[in-house]
Amino acid sequence: MPVTKSYVAKSVEAMRPSGIRKFFDLAAGMEGVISLGVGEPDFVTSWSAREAAILSLERGFTSYTANAGLLELREEIVSYIHNRFDVTYDATEEVIVTVGASQAIDLAMRAILDPGDEVVVVEPCFVSYVPMVELAGGKAVTVGTRGEEQFKLQPEALKEAITSKTKALLLCSPNNPTGAQLDKEDLKAIAAIVEEHDLIVVADEIYAELAYDIPHTSFASLDGMRERTILINGFSKGFAMTGWRLGFVCAPPELTAAMLKIHQYAMMCASTPAQYAALEALKSGMSDVEEMKKDYRRRRNYIVQSFNEIGLDCLMPGGAFYVFPSIQSTGYTSDQFAELLLKEEQVAVVPGSVFGKGGEGFVRCSYASSMEQLQEAVRRIDRFVNK
Missing domain, CATH: 3.90.1150.10 (Aspartate Aminotransferase, domain 1)
Structure with a gap:
């Protein structure tokens, strides 16, 4: 038939x-x-990172790691985030190593969204953002930015987009595709609105190492925002490791526990040789x-x-x-x-x-x-x- x-x-x-x-x-x-x-x-x-991956294979490190990733790598990520961006996390409960930053965003959306929940997405934006919100059952509410305002999210525009169904803000700085970077004062204005409306922020900071004129400010480093932030980062852009497909997410324990459940069933763990390469990149690749x-x-x-x-x-x-x-x-x-x-x-x-x-x-x-x-x-x- x-x-x-x-x-x-x-x-x-x-x-x-x-x-x-x-x-x-x-x-x-x-x-x-x-x-x-x-x-x-x-x-x-970097050669040192490639060599670390090769060495891991020669030593027979070809099994699964812990679902959340190698503990040594998570500890190095915690040290890196603290030293570079002044945010402190617990390596055992608040960090997950993911298959690229994209998987980290997908995990975040699936962990926090119920059907009909709204996520404010700042446009122009990476092409995956809206589909990832929708695949998780949420509704993407887009807010435009303009060249006349250096493609920066304006507080008033954010306020207008928020409804009783809004649960999260998806924010990328430095931005793909515009390259726009939000400075500390820009982020503080956004943080005040986030707190007022009791939102969570999924902060895609994959380009954090590629900030040219002023240092990158992590959204999670702002007063009161660490507990409201799912921090997304990884090794693809700043460490030239796109093909290794390795990212990470840092968040409060309640959120990482939820994301880890999904990660366990959907992915098990990130590639073992890639994790050893990333560990070495953090140690010697700056x-x-x-x-x-x-x-x-x-x-x-x-x-x-x-x-x-x-x-x-x-x-x-x-x-x-x-x-x-x-x-x-x-x-x-x-x-x-x-x-x-x-x-x-x-x-x-x-x-x-x-x-x-x-x-x-x-x-x-x-x-x-x-x-x-x-x-x-x-x-x-x-x-x-x-x-």
């Missing part, structure tokens, strides 16, 4: 494929493409992080100046490794600009529209490429814009 109905969940059927992947797939079939679309470092994981950051700062300054000279208005981002230039002066939509640029000049960028309504009229360009590639990409974009 033939199948006469769809067995796919309606929530998944309604979900749009990643707009970023669409342009990666288009670029993959073309020769000579310079990609400014990829959201990962062009640096290689000098590599600083060198990488220094190079990114140089590239950031170059590409921002170049885009503004071309005639594409571009703010100086405070962190991450993205710029978010306006392409409104060209008369194209974000999708049109990205498709024509790829077709005519073989440069891949990501249309801002995939990051939410507020991203229309912009494109995301990653400067995690060599300076030579950035210079050639700028020449091609200049030619395209000024035809």
